[in-house]
Amino acid sequence: MVRLRGHPDGGMTGRFCEALPAEVIQGHPIGSAILISVLDGAFLADWCHHYLGVRLECVLFRSGHLSEVVGVELVDGRRVVVKARPSDRRITGCIAVQAHLARAGFPCPVPLTTSTQVGGLTVTAETAVPGGRQLAAEGGAAPFAALLARLIRSASAPASVPTLAPSPAWTGWDHQGARLWPDRDDEGRDLNDALGPVWIDDAARRVRVRLNACAAPARIGHGDWESQNIRWSRGRPLAVHDWDSVIAQPETAIVGLAAAVWPADGAPGEAATVGQSMDFLASYQQAAGRQWSESEIQDTWAAGLWVRLFNAKKDAADGGGPQLDRLAPQIGGWLGLAGLG
Numbered sequence: 001m002v003r004l005r006g007h008p009d010g011g012m013t014g015r016f017c018e019a020l021p022a023e024v025i026q027g028h029p030i031g032s033a034i035l036i037s038v039l040d041g042a043f044l045a046d047w048c049h050h051y052l053g054v055r056l057e058c059v060l061f062r063s064g065h066l067s068e069v070v071g072v073e074l075v076d077g078r079r080v081v082v083k084a085r086p087s088d089r090r091i092t093g094c095i096a097v098q099a100h101l102a103r104a105g106f107p108c109p110v111p112l113t114t115s116t117q118v119g120g121l122t123v124t125a126e127t128a129v130p131g132g133r134q135l136a137a138e139g140g141a142a143p144f145a146a147l148l149a150r151l152i153r154s155a156s157a158p159a160s161v162p163t164l165a166p167s168p169a170w171t172g173w174d175h176q177g178a179r180l181w182p183d184r185d186d187e188g189r190d191l192n193d194a195l196g197p198v199w200i201d202d203a204a205r206r207v208r209v210r211l212n213a214c215a216a217p218a219r220i221g222h223g224d225w226e227s228q229n230i231r232w233s234r235g236r237p238l239a240v241h242d243w244d245s246v247i248a249q250p251e252t253a254i255v256g257l258a259a260a261v262w263p264a265d266g267a268p269g270e271a272a273t274v275g276q277s278m279d280f281l282a283s284y285q286q287a288a289g290r291q292w293s294e295s296e297i298q299d300t301w302a303a304g305l306w307v308r309l310f311n312a313k314k315d316a317a318d319g320g321g322p323q324l325d326r327l328a329p330q331i332g333g334w335l336g337l338a339g340l341g
Helices: 041-052 090-103 142-154 169-174 198-212 251-261 274-288 294-317 322-337
Strands: 002-006 012-016 056-064 068-074 079-086 116-118 121-127 218-222 230-233 236-240 246-250
Touching: 041 056, 041 068, 041 079, 041 116, 041 121, 090 121, 090 246, 142 218, 142 230, 142 236, 142 251, 142 274, 169 198, 169 246, 169 251, 169 294, 198 294, 198 322, 218 251, 246 251, 251 274, 251 294, 274 294, 274 322, 294 322
Parallel strands: none
Antiparallel strands: 002 012, 002 056, 056 068, 068 079, 079 121, 116 121, 218 246, 230 236
16 A cells, blocks of 8 residues: 655645555456556645545555556545546546446446546546456356346436447447548557458458448447456446446447457457357347347347457557457358358
8 A cells, every 4th residue: 555645734745655556446457557647646636635525545556558547545534446548528428327327226336526627638536346356257148148238228328428429449330430440449549550461351341331230229338348347246246347438339239249258357368259159148138038130139249240350450450469360260150140241
């Protein structure tokens, strides 16, 4: 734990003692690359006092990947997670969705602020939810699928929250740009300029045509439904994290994206096998209480293929990688399942 030195009057200087973080709140693991580093002690002290109305006691942990995440303890004993990322108008909508679900009893951290704007960054805070662990994929997809069905059922209508567009790039088959891929991937690169196997772009183009022809209404869902973002306690869901990944897309697309990635626990190159995706789709339909048509099932596979192609394209841009290696021999089967063979 890193403590802040205090003034004689009891206030905080915002400086850190020379020590490494030693405490981690589950759901925000230490070790990911932090892309921005602005939440220093002075900033946190000022921000917490201004927006939370309470002084900062200490920093519990730091982590991050696409954003900087800092766990803190306030002088009143509360533990809070503060998050900073590049300004994005969709975050306001994401927070509204998270707040609605928290009020409805869905297992997620409770937002404590709106989206505050500081120097080109969006900074927010939510309650810390310690404890819990990931659920082993060997137990099957049913708990993950049932929890997603609960989320979609409990979420408000897309029209009732601020915009959730554009979708995060890995879910962004619905982007409004003129080119195949979104203008920026999740690391700021333009995949339209990246070299790679022709079959990746060809398949992605076919996926976009199919999914953009879908006339089903948009629903609200979670666009990064990976095991690493969900914590469980005694077999029950404790907390779903990463609410910046909220999306508004047809239900089949939300479920297909989740079916393609749900077992991923944080190791590089992870994705669901075809069998695990089938398990998820069958479990979701059972939890939702409706059997989908053949065309709807094909839409789910098309959406799942988008995220797999996106990750393969990123690997290709880097000169190769596990997502590309895994998908290459399977692409024909995926296209067939998506009705694109």
